[in-house]
Amino acid sequence: MTSYVIKDVAILDGKSTDIVVKDGVIAEIGKGLTADQTVDGSGCIALPGLVDLHTHLREPGREDAETVLSGSRAAAMGGFTAVHAMANTNPVADTAGVVEQVWRLGQEAGLVDVRPVGAVTMGLEGTALAELGAMADSAAAVRVFSDDGKCVHDAALMRRALEYVKAFDGVVAQHAQEPRLTEGAQMNEGVISGKLGLAGWPAVAEEAIIARDVLLAHHVGSRLHVCHLSTAGSVEIIRWAKSRGINVTAEVTPHHLYFTDDVVESYDPIFKVNPPLRTKADVEAVRAGLADGTINIVATDHAPHPSEDKDCEWTAAAFGMNGLESALSVVYETMVQTGLMNWAAVADRMSVAPAQIGRVSTQGQPIEVGSPANLVIFDPRASQEVDARKTVSASRNTPYAGRTLPGKVVATFYRGKPTVLNGELNA
């Protein structure tokens, strides 16, 4: 196996050093090291390979939008070495068979760890539990369960799911959306929805479910994860729950750190997403929550869609945005350049903590000799204008198109192999 030396790179916020990657592990760290091949890391930051707890890979069922392979490539380009593939495929990942299929496709792609998420309920229908144990025991070793795209809104069912997954150290990742309060909803309910005549999606529809679920998790002593939290009120509830010792973790997406709902004034469905983009006050609150650890992780909610599902009128368009390729740059701009977080915190929120929540033991490890060589080398001095036509993902629905984002992934190492080198996909 070819060995690599990354020269003069800063590990997180540290001083520059060399890192040698050999036989799938970090072999040496120090000055003046050599190897078969050299990667110039001067001015760059080394982070542990990023772990995404919330990725829609669309396979099986919507291979026109994304496949496990194309999504793995996009993930590698974004600096990820592990992704969690959401269960809302067709067929739904609600059996051991489907999760093993996705897991195998991930292994064949071989660019990131593809960790299937299992559905909580059969067919995401919210009525009967899926075979949670069988999925946990399968080759895919599922630990994260989610009906994402839909909310497990039946309180009794949610309680049972939270209890049941304790048997195999699983976690239920809730898509918090009270369905009756969001019937036909199109965007954040606020001044702008009123003006645009688009049906509003109130913050309370998210917050009410989160409040209920943290109380349920507390009552049954289970672990709860909250997907894509988007409102200031949600941050408050999570903060309160944690102060009470409730075992809850939460994620925020890059786009909820970046955009406010005024972009919807263009009626361009590229900005249509679930949960919707919120107000400036919400963006400030989720940034603060991520910085102080109330929100544990950044997760992309990468949701690729074919162009016909976005190149249309707003209400006809699909919800969702691409996120894998831009995530690190967006977090850099919104959290690091603003002074809210340092690189150690970025490593925690985008690698260490998501690996822990997903129980992925080989990921999110510290950059030290002997650790698995899952690394991303990021050049913060670079910047890129996002060109939707150049996405590695099979879909082009990036909301950052035409915008310039700071930084660039120079290299990604997955189990010692470079999946990205010199900023180009190496696969």
Add this chain to the structure above:
Amino acid sequence: MTHDFEPQGHVVLDSSDISRALTRLAHEIIERTQGASNLTLMGIPTRGASLATRLGDKISAIQGSPVSVGAIDITMYRDDLRSRPARALLPTTIPPEGIEDRLVILVDDVLFSGRTIRAALDALSEHGRPQLVQLAVLVDRGHRELPIRADYVGKNLPTSRSEKIQVNLVEHDGIDEVRIERES
């Protein structure tokens, strides 16, 4: 006419020249129409309409009976509509007598290419069929592009194409005067 005027242009007709020209036009119209009782003056907005009103006043003062006066906007009938963003429409006023079988005299400030008058004839035809249509203008500056001529001319002003004739009237510009300006 000499062309050694200042760059801002110069006055070729002042207020009393204009008044005299209109009085002469009024007399000519009465003479040539033989005091016709079915005379209607139709001014072309904006300045032609004001001139028609003034002319009507002079004619009725001379012959001691009121003259029917209206206005006909030609904007939508122009042949160069597409050359500029949509132009504001101006009022068309058809006098109560209408124009059917009337002796209609179109009134405008300047006769140049003749295209405005062509448009006015089209516009007029939408409102009825006059017995006779004539044309009165304050200034004829030449350079016709259509087979159109005026029946009554206040003043012939031979000009070059690069010059511009500016008619100012008290009703719109606060002063009565006709200026020649060199186009910049």
Add this chain to the structure above:
Amino acid sequence: MKHLLSAADLSYEDAILVLDTAKQLAAATEQGVGKLPPLRGRTVVNLFYEDSTRTRISFEAAAKRLSADVINFSAKGSSVSKGESLKDTALTLEAMGADAVVIRHNSSGAPHRLANAGWISGGVVNAGDGTHEHPTQALLDAFTLRNHLRNGEGDLKGVNVTIVGDVLHSRVARSNVLLLNTLGAKVRLVAPPTLLPYGVEDWDCEVSYDLDASLEGSDAVMMLRVQRERMNAAYFPNAHEYSNRYGLNVTRMNRLSESAVVMHPGPMNRGMEISADVADSQRSVIVEQVANGVSVRMAVLYLILGGSESM
């Protein structure tokens, strides 16, 4: 004007220009001029995704009176109802050489997409989109108000307009609040709290839940259509309670000032938001609104298509 997508697109000067143009066009109609020539050779497409015969006919009459070629493209019985996307329909219209598309769509913002997504090059006129806007309705309302209250001239400074009913789902209300403000009128919205949009307190108008307290001082009362289906979604208990609290009946009408007018964008739910005797009364200018609709739409089409391509 390249497009008319929202009443907010109209500056004060634009709005006055539309009204003044409409006035001249209305005069031409009154003078018996059947057809005016300025849109000869221009193609106007009426692209209607919702059944709205009234609005479509109004636009069609307006375009034809200006000598445009008119193509009606209705959702029913066409490729649209077979699931063709707005984009593909737009590309077809572009290939057919549409100079302007008048679009009625049940999705808020569809006209914006049509104008800005790069599918077509012609002008777009919003003939009502979802629960967003209906700018030509606001223009015809303003035109009607100006005729009655300002002798057909200038703006609407100092005019008090009370808009009553389902503001939440009303594109007419949104466009009217914007345009009437531009023209200097004062707008008051009256509705049960359930039928007011979230954030309405930030709009440029007064808001009240009490119709009786809002009648005095109103120069015009505009009644919005309230769909009976709304009560199924618990916006109000039933039709009886709604019309008791928010319907305009003769008793309420008699409390209006002598000169005040009653308006309705139609179609009316007689007995719900407006009683039959109010709708047919002397104060009602509802029939006039319909006639003014053609003049105002002629003005909009003329200003969009009557000159050179762009401004």
